[in-house]
Amino acid sequence: MYNFTDSKEERVPGQRRNRGMQKKQERNLMSIVVGLANMSPKQLKAVSHLLPPGAVEAVGIAARLPRSNQGRKRQEQLVAKMMRGQVGEGALTKLEAAVALAEDNAGVWDDGDVSGRVLAWREGLLAGDEAVAAEVYGYPRAWAPDHQQLRSAVRACQQAMEEEAKASGAATAPAASSSDAAALADVGSSSNDADDEEEEDLAAVLAVAAARSRRGSSTSVGAAAPPKSRAMxxxxxxxxxxxxxxxxxxxxxxxxxxxGSEDEDEDEEA
Known part of the structure; x- marks a missing residue:
């Protein structure tokens, strides 16, 4: 049974509770906790930022116990108590999605809010966006990476991308190889002979294909290294x-x- 004293919410004097909604939320929370305990360590790590301090360790303890063990159930109830009143609706929705993904064996859940923010910051810093820089460097230093190291990484990446852009712009489109040209010339010279036109065309196509195959095999031996900026x-x-x-x-x-924090239903307002 839900213990109202466990909730960190502030009660409004005279406000009635919607007990049906509270029970539904409690069942949903326990379902999430059970799902977390069934996750792999990698899957659990992907949602660790959505959990209150100590919850990941508590889930790990539950995960190591047999599923039929009463101790596991008590540990899961402890995790639910830790999360109650500490995890917002947005985080609960994300946890539900992560649990569903894990149950379907569909891999590791990715927080779109996190990956989207990282991408926006990265692109903004590389583009020299002052607003983005002010945001990133404006957070408490305990949260952020070392500012000096981050600035150095941004400058190094910008420099590498500029060098690659210059090299790409200086490169001209490769001219047709002599083997391709010869093959195409054969097509032109043989087109005058109507009787052998189909055979000559087929021979020309095969010659071009062979030339391209040779050129492709020669370049694959010394494949270019990935751009320096990719690692950066x-x-x-x-x-x-x-x-x-x-x-x-x-x-x-x-x-x-x-x-247990929901206001009473409209049906009860009367």
Missing amino acids: LKTLTKMLKPLALRVVAEADAKGATGP
Whole structure:
């Protein structure tokens, strides 16, 4: 049974509770907790920013116990108590989606709010957007990556991208190879002979295909290394992700109300 004393909500004097809604929310919360306990460590890590301090460790304890063990059920109830009133509706919705994904064995859930924020920050910093820079560097230093290291990473990535852009612009479109030209010339010279036109055309097509195949095989041996900026972009993403996780977690926590905090139904207002 739901214990109202466990909720961190503030009661309004004279306000009646919607007990049916509270029970439904409690069942939903327990379903989420059970799903979290069934997740793999990697799946659980992906939603750790949505959980209150200590909840991930508590879920890990429950996960190590047999499913039929009463101790596991008590541990899951403890996790629910930790989450009650501490996890907002937005975070609960995300946790439901993550649990559903894990139950379907569909991989690791990705928080779109986090990945979207990281991408926007990364692109803004690389573009020199002052508003984005003010936002990123405006968060508490305890949340953010080292500002000096982040600025250095941004400059290095910008420089690498500029160098690659210059190199790409300087490169001209490759001229047709001599083998292609010869094959096409054969087509022109043989087109005058109406009787052999089809055979000559087929031979020309085969010649062009063979030439392209040879050219492709020769370039594949010494395949170009991936652009330098690609690795730098990954580094920049890794540096920004912890900050995005913290920002999203704080935003979700602001809406934390937990089960039992809903106002009474319109049916009860009369």
